[in-house]
Amino acid sequence: MPFTTEDQLLDEIAEWLRKHFSVELRSAKRVRRGLKNEKWMVETNKGWLFAKSYHPGRYKMQDPEFRGKIENALQLQLLFYRSGGQCPEPLTLEGHCMHILPCGRYMTVMTCCPGAMVPAGMIGERRMHSLGRAAADMHTVWDSAAASGLGAADPPGEPAWRLSREEMERTWEVNWDAARDSTERVRNALRLQKAIVDSLGDDDFTPLTAGWAHLDLWADNLLFEGDALAAIVDFDRARYSFPALDLGRAVLSGALGESGFCKDALAAFAEGYRCVRPLPPGSLLRAIRYVWCIESFWWIQPSLESSSIVPARFAEEMIRTAERWEQLDTLLGGI
Secondary structure, eight states: OOOOOHHHHHHHHHHHHHHHHOOOEEEEEEOOOSSSOEEEEEEETTEEEEEEEEOTTTSOTTSHHHHHHHHHHHHHHHHHHHTTOSSOOBOOBTTBSOEEOTTSOEEEEEEOOOOBOOOTTOOOHHHHHHHHHHHHHHHHHHHHHHHTTOGGGSOOSSOSOOOOHHHHHHHHHHHHHHTTTSOHHHHHHHHHHHHHHHHOOGGGGSOOOOEEEOSOOSGGGEEEETTEEEEEOOOTTOEEEOTHHHHHHHHHHHHEETTEEOHHHHHHHHHHHHTTSOOOTTHHHHHHHHHHHHHHHHHSOTTGGGOOHHHHHHHHHHHHHHHTGGGHHHHHTTO
16 A cells, blocks of 8 residues: 555545535644554534544554454444443444545544543542443443344354463463563563463363453543543454453553552442442452453563553553462452
């Protein structure tokens, strides 16, 4: 695909908005968060919108199967929005949320939501309660739609992100071999990771309850107004998987600080979730451990010390959780 400049992308997005929605673009502010994808807050004669161009260096958008997964994720977002959910509304054209520009780039445009991000580890009890309730609302909407066989929510088959002991052990061996020249901090993190994997029993690999999940429910994808959640954003990774993974990812991001887990914030999140749907005691603990078993192999890498801010935060979450692994049951098992 020929190189496309930022100005060309904006011009084509502006023309697309004018042609299909009679919207005039007045100004655009680049959002420089995330990897490679170009994003803007755009001011129009009908209010503010958010535009996102999918960079071919990040996503294989020429692959119809992969592109279909992103479109489906956006359709799930639309389902949640139309149910009254706290998220932006994707603009649809002929039923599609993803659109192609003349330059060949795929993009999506959606409404803007109020609110601001809160730093990871600092979301607090009231906000965590609000987030828990919103997560439960989201899961309930998708479960209901799936039970009705409704479009994007119709289960595609086997859930993604199922645990495999063999894959975990194989990945660890590769990383350990590659970490020969890494710092002692990295090698210690890998040693601890191996000890935890070796300690896992068969019950730890039993799949969680399957369903649709956001799968990226962390601080940068949450907007708050005061103590209330204003919006969940960035649904691109939503897949048929295990909804409990959203719970584990949310509390790791929102309630894990330098001194460990804030038990009151975790309890508030669980209470918010239970306002909408059941969450048996111990479910949050298992969700955290399941997320760790998946994500620790993404973020605890030989190159950890040179990671940028976001991967470094995720790696720190994995290390802090591992350091407290044996105390997790006592600390969180009753929540």
